[in-house]
Amino acid sequence: MDRQDCQHLLAALGEYIDGTLDEELCREIEKHMAECENCRVVVDTLRKTIYLYRVEAQEESLPQEVRHRLLARLELEG
Template identity: 40%
Template sequence: MRCEELLAYLSDYIDNEISGDLTAAAQVHLATCENCRVVLNTTQKAIFLVHTYGTRTIPAQRRQNLWNQLENALARKKASGELDGEA
């Protein structure tokens, strides 16, 4: 399994809603890919926080700034080759 595949199934993986074969492939990939482990752990923590504290409205300017920061970070990762397949 490649990073892109894992990310496509991440929500279903977290919810235990994928087949045994996909679960096994995801676990093998996660054992060797630090980037995907970070994404998984961060996503699980975000889900926990939303369930624990609920949602709040973020002011539009702050939301746009956050979005821009995320897009810039992703562009840097892509430019450095960190997202080009399995780690």
């Protein structure tokens, strides 16, 4: 991650991953990644990081007893 191109990629990475970067810049990034293994790894592991947090969070559910206590506190049971 020492080259000038890598630094450019880093700054645009957020928008690239979110798919909001303009097309021309995307093409530049993809061209750079084809030649730069380090940047490819950073992009892939960054995407995977976000993915893992999403998957993990989807599995977190509200425990029944917590739900009951909430409804009781709000006087909404029954």
